[in-house]
Amino acid sequence: MVAVVVVLASLAGARWLAGCSFSGLLQSLARLAERPFRNAEFASLLVIGLLLRIGFSVIYMAPPQSDGAVYLSLADLFLRDAPYQDPRGDLAYWPPGYPMILAGFLAVLGKVSWILVISNCVFFILTALAVRSLALQLAGGLTARIAVTVIALWPNLILTTTGGAKELPALLFLTVSCVLFLKASRKQGPAPLAGIAAGIALGAASLIQPSFMLLPAAYAAHLLVQRARLMPAVVLLLSIALGMALAIAPWSLRNVAVLHKFVPIATNGGEVFYRANNPLATGGYIDRGEVDLFVYPEVERSALGFALGKQWIRENPGDFARLAGTKMALFQGDDAYGAYWCLKRALGIEGLHYAGYKVVSNLYWLLLWLTLLVLMLRRPAGERLSLGLSLLNLIYLYFFVIDSIFESGSRHHIPLAGVVAVLVGALLEAEACKKVRPEAQVRLMDVVQ
Known part of the structure; x- marks a missing residue:
């Protein structure tokens, strides 16, 4: 809820600031x-x-x-x-x-x-x-x-x-x-x-x-x-x-x-993928997923992690x-x-x-x-970023x-x-x-x- 309020307040503030002229600041930057x-x-x-x-x-x-x-x-x-x-x-x-x-x-x-x-x-x-x-x-x-x-x-x-x-x-x-x-x-x-x-x-x-x-x-x-x-x-x-x-x-x-x-x-890819996609996942770092993959050898652990993670996503x-x-x-x-x-x-x-x-x-x-x-x-309508900035x-x-x-x-x-x-x-x-x-x-x- 707090995050939503912050985002909405930021958008409202940005919209208001976008209407300000900032002429003094922009002129200084132009001279610079x-x-x-x-x-x-x-x-x-x-x-x-x-x-x-x-x-x-x-x-x-x-x-x-x-x-x-x-x-x-x-x-x-x-x-x-x-x-x-x-x-x-x-x-x-x-x-x-x-x-x-x-x-x-x-x-x-x-x-x-x-x-x-x-x-x-x-x-x-x-x-x-x-x-x-x-x-x-x-x-x-x-x-x-x-x-x-x-x-x-x-x-x-x-x-x-x-x-x-x-x-x-x-x-x-x-x-x-x-x-x-x-x-x-x-x-x-x-x-x-x-x-x-x-x-x-x-x-x-x-x-x-x-x-x-x-x-x-x-x-x-x-x-x-x-x-x-x-x-x-x-x-x-x-x-x-x-x-x-x-x-x-x-x-x-x-x-x-x-x-x-x-x-x-x-070999950490599959294990990280599973920790990010399992019933215990929070979106951030967690020490273990629902299945403890560290009981497996590292190559098998990675392959199993990808398999279990994909299965959880499908289900x-x-x-x-x-x-x-x-x-x-x-x-x-x-x-x-x-x-x-x-x-x-x-x-x-x-x-x-x-x-x-x-x-x-x-x-x-x-x-x-x-x-x-x-x-x-x-930026005016119809103006877009150059390809380099894109x-x-x-x-x-x-x-x-x-x-x-x-x-x-x-x-x-x-x-x-x-x-x-x-x-x-x-x-x-x-x-x-x-x-x-x-x-x-x-x-x-x-x-x-």
Whole structure:
């Protein structure tokens, strides 16, 4: 009931705000759009973002919890060249991408207590670079300036700095893949090398989080909407598939060798699917489903999980539909993952102290979406997003749908922070330049005749 009230109030507020002029703000943004986004300004935003992350980590240094602790232990196995095996004895339950990356940091820096903070700060710097590149491809300097600022100041990303969240490197590789895909799709004729590079980045993201494996469907939908020529589009998609195969195949071959079954990345898919679709499912994380699958070997466990989950969906379509709505709300409705895991779970901080950080995190998230909604409502009838920006919508929709079927949670939208930041920046730039520099909208908006 509370969620319904919040949504209705937000829609009403957005409708009212859409009717306001904001002339002073828009004129200031238009003047800012005239200035190039220089490297010195970008560097200053990086410094601000790093200071916020390091400062928070100094005050609230938290030991790794839950998944973060497991990833660190698995990274240590890579470092020691020991067999990849979790404490339960499973050989491929945990996707290897994030532990591989952490092992690289451990190899360079040693087993320092700040390894997660350092790695997450590196992810922030690289993500900011990728977000700037994506924004400049799709729009202009104002979009890049706004998008990088949004990423640098994002409370949830700052509060996640002390933890072992695989979503932060996933955010990086997803953004890089988008940059490379757009670059490849805009070349005249086939661009297999750029496509392969986009596929490698997407393959790396898949090794971190296997749900990325089907993301080329969003790329294909973008090419279809763009009415791309058939052969170049096919070549591009095949090159992306090749790049993904190059990134994923070595681990798949390892799995065949140790499991004697073809498992592309991990064996956790079926178990997660069943936990998300069974009589005890809540939409979010639960420890076990009605049937305890952990009594089975991991390959059989995954296959049985998919079978039982599909059976429950067939037999309970109404419950599945209601649960899908709950999952969508969990995916979209909260942005306090960092506050919960760092402050409450790791450090035991509760009360107003914890509530304050949670409120700030969620207000920032709400402000971003309220801004997007207001800007969409201000667009004249017949005006639509440019095809480049439509790609970002397709990517967000892909993960929204995936989470309506599998297990959902607020942390699952963290990899989409770059997508959201660029959308906010691009729509603000389009609105600011609408009256001052109408020609600047050509890259941002298309007018439907």
